[in-house]
Amino acid sequence: MVRNPERRTALVDAAIDVLAHEGARGLTFRAVDARAGVPVGTSSNYFASRDELFMQTSARITDRMTPDPVRVEEAMRPTPSRQLVTELMQWLVQRMADDRTGYLAMLELRLEATRRPALLDHLNRTVRADLDANARFHREAGLPGDTDTFLVLYLAMTGLLLDHFTLPGMLTGGATADRDLDRLVETIVTRIIPAE
Incomplete structure (x- = not known):
C-alpha cells in the first residue's frame, strides 16, 4: 500500500x-x-x-466537521445559558454551511449505508460515539437541559440542517418566509431548552 x-x-x-x-x-x-x-x-x-474508500471518506468528513478545540474553548467562555446554546447551534449551522460539500457527502454516506451493512455498522458506531460525546460535553459544560433535552435538540438541528441543505427554498418560503436561519435556530433552542 x-x-x-x-x-x-x-x-x-x-x-x-x-x-x-x-x-x-x-x-x-x-x-x-x-x-x-x-x-x-x-x-x-x-x-x-470501494468499501474502504467509503470508510475513509466517513472518517475524513468527521475530521472536517469537528470544531477546533481552541474555538470551542473560546465559545464556552460565557456563562452557560439558553442564549449560549443558541449561539453554539448558530455556530454549528455556520460550520456546516462552510463545509456544505462535506455535509452533503455525509448524507450520501448515510443513504449508502442502508445498502452496505459494513458501512451501516461503521456509521452507527461512529455517529453514536459522537452523539454520546456531545451529550456528555453538554452535561459537563453545565448547559441547560438534561440528556433528553440534548437529544431533542440534536434531532431538531439535524432536521433543520437536512432541510436547509437539500431543500433550501422550503425554509425561506411559506410560514417561515420572514425568518432567516439564525432566527429559526433561536426558535428551536427557545422551544426546547428550558428558560433560566
Whole structure:
C-alpha cells in the first residue's frame, strides 16, 4: 500500500466532493482520480476497495466537521445559558454551511449505508460515539437541559440542517418566509431548552 498521507487526504477530499455532487453511485476510483487531478489508477493504489474508500471518506468528513478545540474553548467562555446554546447551534449551522460539500457527502454516506451493512455498522458506531460525546460535553459544560433535552435538540438541528441543505427554498418560503436561519435556530433552542 502506498504511504503518502497528503495524497491520501487529497484523494479522500476528492471522494467527498464526488459524493456530494454525484452521489454514492458516482463514487468510483476513476471519478476520484479525475476529481483529484491524478493519473487513472492512483486511488486504487491507496484504497483496497470501494468499501474502504467509503470508510475513509466517513472518517475524513468527521475530521472536517469537528470544531477546533481552541474555538470551542473560546465559545464556552460565557456563562452557560439558553442564549449560549443558541449561539453554539448558530455556530454549528455556520460550520456546516462552510463545509456544505462535506455535509452533503455525509448524507450520501448515510443513504449508502442502508445498502452496505459494513458501512451501516461503521456509521452507527461512529455517529453514536459522537452523539454520546456531545451529550456528555453538554452535561459537563453545565448547559441547560438534561440528556433528553440534548437529544431533542440534536434531532431538531439535524432536521433543520437536512432541510436547509437539500431543500433550501422550503425554509425561506411559506410560514417561515420572514425568518432567516439564525432566527429559526433561536426558535428551536427557545422551544426546547428550558428558560433560566
